[in-house]
Amino acid sequence: MAEYYSKNLARETMKGFTENGYKALHNGGTPPLGYDVNEEKKYIINPREAESVKLIYEMSIAGSSRSEIINELNERGFKTKIGTVFKANSIHSILTNEKYTGVYIYNKTAKKDALGKRNGHAYKDESEIIRVEGGIPAIVSREDFEKVQEILKMRRKKPGTNKAKENYLLTGLIKCGCCGKPYQGNRRHAKNKPMYVSYRCSFRQKTSSRFVTIRKSVKSTLKNMCCLK
Structure with missing residues (x-):
């Protein structure tokens, strides 16, 4: 009821x-x-x-x-x-x-x-x-x-357009010849060197950061296993 x-x-x-x-x-x-x-x-x-x-x-x-x-x-x-x-x-x-x-x-x-x-x-x-x-x-x-x-x-x-510190006029217009993903602006500033602005494949940046995360995770797991021993 x-x-x-x-x-x-x-x-x-x-x-x-x-x-x-x-x-x-x-x-x-x-x-x-x-x-x-x-x-x-x-x-x-x-x-x-x-x-x-x-x-x-x-x-x-x-x-x-x-x-x-x-x-x-x-x-x-x-x-x-x-x-x-x-x-x-x-x-x-x-x-x-x-x-x-x-x-x-x-x-x-x-x-x-x-x-x-x-x-x-x-x-x-x-x-x-x-x-x-x-x-x-x-x-x-x-x-x-x-x-x-x-x-x-x-x-x-164009998700990075509003956050970019530089004007990347070709963002969204040029694509990678290998994977077809759009290029996005990239800025680098090495020590004692002038600012270097270029374009790079957005997929490349995502995959490289993903591999770095996986590598760190594997190292952390192996370290914990050694501690247990």
Whole structure:
């Protein structure tokens, strides 16, 4: 009976959440930066927070780096939803949140796994997700949101571009003649010698670092075995 009651309660609770979803009502938890929730559980714009969201999108479209955006936000005194300073992770979640275009979204994130952990990057099938166009007030335009998604896509293709200390104009354009992997910029500074900037195969760098890790692991294992003897 206790098991039946528990499962039935879960079904009824989920049914209530689903009904709220189709009405574009807040279903609990902390609302995204830029929004508050009124007594009717409707999303309303928080003017001060919305200003920071607009700034993040404007600077991203203008080509500013993640660190430049964070510095500008913190210098102007903006805070995250929980009242802390901005960091890289908080910026990424804002830039990829479609709700800022005015779309209410519910039931998007996949369920917890067998260990009770949830992967925030794993999503349910589109047929299970509740989407209500115009369900909440928009803070950024659909056009600006799509521009930012294109910028993020390009950055994923060139992961080292924003962290590089030099301008590598050929990154992503030239590939290795042996394995076909893209070349990436590399800078070396030997003692008493000038800076040496070049391009090298990204696969070569990954495999060499992997071999170094394996070599260290083998040495450590052998050392432990000798100690046991």
